[in-house]
Amino acid sequence: MKRVTPILVLLPVLLLGCMPTIDESKWVGAETGVHQLFAKDCQDFVVPDAATIKSANVSKSYPYATLDQVWDAAVILLMQESIIVHAERSQKSGLLATFTGPPFISATVDMPHIGSKKLVRNFTYSRPPLVALLEESTNVVAVYLYWMQGLYESQTEPRKVIVEFPEDILEKEGKELFDRLSTQIYARQKWNYLYSDKGK
Amino acid sequence: MNNVRLICCIIWPCLFWAEGCEPKLATSEHPAVMQKVFLASPERVWQCSLNLIQRQNGTILMEDKSLGLITCKIPDSLIAGPQSQSHFGEGWFKSPDWKVYPQPYIYLNIYIKQPSEGGSVAIVYAIPYDALSDFSYANAGPEKVVAFKDVIFRKNYESEVSSMFFEGLRTILKEAEL
Numbered sequence: 157m158k159r160v161t162p163i164l165v166l167l168p169v170l171l172l173g174c175m176p177t178i179d180e181s182k183w184v185g186a187e188t189g190v191h192q193l194f195a196k197d198c199q200d201f202v203v204p205d206a207a208t209i210k211s212a213n214v215s216k217s218y219p220y221a222t223l224d225q226v227w228d229a230a231v232i233l234l235m236q237e238s239i240i241v242h243a244e245r246s247q248k249s250g251l252l253a254t255f256t257g258p259p260f261i262s263a264t265v266d267m268p269h270i271g272s273k274k275l276v277r278n279f280t281y282s283r284p285p286l287v288a289l290l291e292e293s294t295n296v297v298a299v300y301l302y303w304m305q306g307l308y309e310s311q312t313e314p315r316k317v318i319v320e321f322p323e324d325i326l327e328k329e330g331k332e333l334f335d336r337l338s339t340q341i342y343a344r345q346k347w348n349y350l351y352s353d354k355g356k
Numbered sequence: 357m358n359n360v361r362l363i364c365c366i367i368w369p370c371l372f373w374a375e376g377c378e379p380k381l382a383t384s385e386h387p388a389v390m391q392k393v394f395l396a397s398p399e400r401v402w403q404c405s406l407n408l409i410q411r412q413n414g415t416i417l418m419e420d421k422s423l424g425l426i427t428c429k430i431p432d433s434l435i436a437g438p439q440s441q442s443h444f445g446e447g448w449f450k451s452p453d454w455k456v457y458p459q460p461y462i463y464l465n466i467y468i469k470q471p472s473e474g475g476s477v478a479i480v481y482a483i484p485y486d487a488l489s490d491f492s493y494a495n496a497g498p499e500k501v502v503a504f505k506d507v508i509f510r511k512n513y514e515s516e517v518s519s520m521f522f523e524g525l526r527t528i529l530k531e532a533e534l
Contacts, residue, residue, distance in 0.1 A: 194488070197417050197429070228469070231425070235465035235483040239427050241418050256487065 188318050189307040190285070193255065198241040203253050209289045209302040216299055216334040221341050223250065223292040226299065229340035230288055233333070238286065250290040256283060283329045284308065284321055299337065301330050390518040394478045396529055398424060398470045401478040404528040405466055408521070411528075414464075424468035429461040429488075462517055463488045480525070484517040 193201055218226055227250045234240060238254035245251075285307060289300040303326050310316040394401050402421055409416060414430040467481040 197415060199417075231467055232481060232483075235467060235481065235485070237485075239417065239463050239485050239488060240425060240465055241427060243418070243420055243423050243425050245423055 187311050188309065189311060192311065193307070198239075198255050201241045201253060201255065203242050203251065204287060204302060204304075206289055209287055209300050212300070212302045214301040214303075214330050216337075218297045218299065218338065218341055219295055221297050223248065223290060223297055225341055226250075226290055226292075226297040226337070229337055230290060230299065233337055233340055234286070234288065237283075237333075248292050252288045252290075253285070254287070255285045283326065299334070301333065303330075390483045391479065391481050392522045394480055394525070394529065395476065396478055397476045398468050398478040400529070400532070401468050401480060401525070402426075404525055404532060405468065405480075408524045408528050412524070417463075426466040426468075427463070428466070429463045431461060461488075462486060464517065464521065466521075480522070482518045482521040482525075 227245065230250075230252055231240070231243075234252055234254050238256045240252060241255045242253035243251065283303065285304040287302040287304060289302070291298045291300070303321070305317075305321060308317060308319040308321075310318050396404075399421075402424065405426060406416075406419075409426070409428045409430065412430045414428045416426060416428045418425065418427040463485045465481070465483045465485060467483075469479050471477055471479055
């Protein structure tokens, strides 16, 4: 007990002492298209055409599923990841455009109880706004993803990229999104017994 | 041995803090708590949702009635109560150094759909997205950035917002019945 007491006494003190104070923060890349869209509640969001979306070569096909099923799954999934700023449907295709948070925020954190050093922490969001194109053909629905990285280019200096997302991260994000979409689409068929309204 | 423990006492809180400061991305769990079934037609639920957003001084970013989709932002102090105290954690945030700021907005995705069986029933998904709220803190200036901790640390915020939206929707639907 004697050994534990100093810990119990010191712990709250240290916890309080280590409590940081954020004294400065800034949005990195404030002059990008993402920033401007945010300021205007995404009113000027320009959705790329189908050829541009497909040119990114990020796609996956979902067999034995209808467009309605894939649409429903995509809407529910993307709603958890972002806000939906554009949506359109036709009989054989659908398009969803989403907007995410800032890619990168840096904050300077003052921690006076650890040698008065300033610690810079970066809060990183892993993916840019995304457009998903859904196309139905015989017994297959193809989903194409397009990361809108162009929104991180400087608005004042053409072709200058302010924030760049590493390709491997986007590749991983895309794969995860496709996997989760797959789960969302097929879960009920595979694990119907898990649902309270079985068979519906 | 005691020295080792004392060092652990110093390092552990720092690690704890560093871990806690990782950004909390939007939830990836199945949104079961963010989904409710209403015994009213999707059209009626749609209209009442718009009324609710209007009452909360919300701004609609996108709406498409045929698809049942609404995206909006709602002043968070209204939806979560004054000063947004309800979703504060215990202990960490009681320090006077950490001022309390109401969160400017919470972004909300709403999806209203009719079940395949049809009928006067609407399945409603109300899923908040708060990473954009971080964005609004950052744009609000350094003094508002303190509120980062709200977003980072609170645990059940998304489901709280969904519940409040559903509660408001239920009230408006009842009002419409009377």
